[in-house]
Amino acid sequence: MAHAADAPLSEPPRRLVRALGETYGEDAAGAWLGELPDTARRALGERGATAERVVEPGGRSSVVALVRLPGGEPAALKLAPPFAAPALEREALAHWNGWGAVRLLDDAPDGPGLLLERLRPDVSLRSLPEAKALLEAAGTVRRLWVEPPEGHRFESVADRTARMAEAMAPLRADEAVGALVAAALEAREALLADAAEALLLHGCFRQGKVLAGDRAPWLAVGPEPVVGERAYDLARLVRDRVEDLVAEASGPVAARRRVSRLAGSLDLDAERVRGWTLFRAVEAGTRALAAGREREAEPLLEFAGWL
Secondary structure, X not given: XXXXXXXXXXXXXXXXXXXXHHHHOXXXXXXXXXXXXXXXXXXXXXXXXXXXXXXXXOOOOOEEEEEEOOOXXXXXXXXXXXXXXXXXXXXXXXXXXXXXXXXXXXXXXXXXXXXXXXXXXXXXXXXXXXXXXXXXXHHHHHHHOEOOOOOOOOOEHHHHXXXXXXXXXXXXXXXXXXXXXXXXXXXXXXXXXXXXXXXXXXXXXXXXXXXXXXXXXXXXXXXXXXXXXXXXXHHHHHOOOHHHHHHOOOHHHHHHHHHHHHHHHOOOOHHHHHHHHXXXXXXXHHHHHHOOOHHHHHHHHHHHHHO
């Protein structure tokens, strides 16, 4: 076991290094990663915590270490660069206060990192059969849909997707993906034209973001909080295990059935869930293409074409 002064973070997960560079630029990512060992030592030292191990492969915008507090209690320390908005994640977790989501163990907005209750990082909903995973996912995400705190700083779905739409717009004329991009942009405009809800959403909800715990069977982690309609929050969940769907002859039917079932289980309009799923799948697919990740982009765009 490593001492607090010897945080095992000198070699951050390779997935994190690659993703940060692609998303935020090599210069910004490199600067933060260079400071990460010192940041980790400070975060552990201020809490008197001892690091055990880094969770691998980890996420795409943060590093999580399993730690022990001074009394021996298990916890998790999450470190993310400021440009990944950890302060907003803290605000959302504090507002949920453990209801459907991992619990924030300290409220130190000026200190480095988020100290969280320890869940089972190797056991997510992806470990369950698909039907059971979607059932548990629906039960978890409905707990997160609450009124945002007064005076909150979360962006709206309209603002977040405006940046996505702006990046996609030049592809309308692209021979390969132009029709899908046009359909996705039109769907967004129609959805925002009559959006009525303004609830706090997870923002990036999927099976891999729901981990097994002791306090509750399943708890959400890693929110990218946003305020808007519930249907937006299902869009990423609908395309979970997209590679499996694409590999099946019944993939198109299964995808549309998944939209209907999830919408029905949460009393949502299936057409709104379909529209946001289309927009977010095309956005993710075109972003992967731009980053040179064709193998990731192809199933996403094929899936989007089924909708």
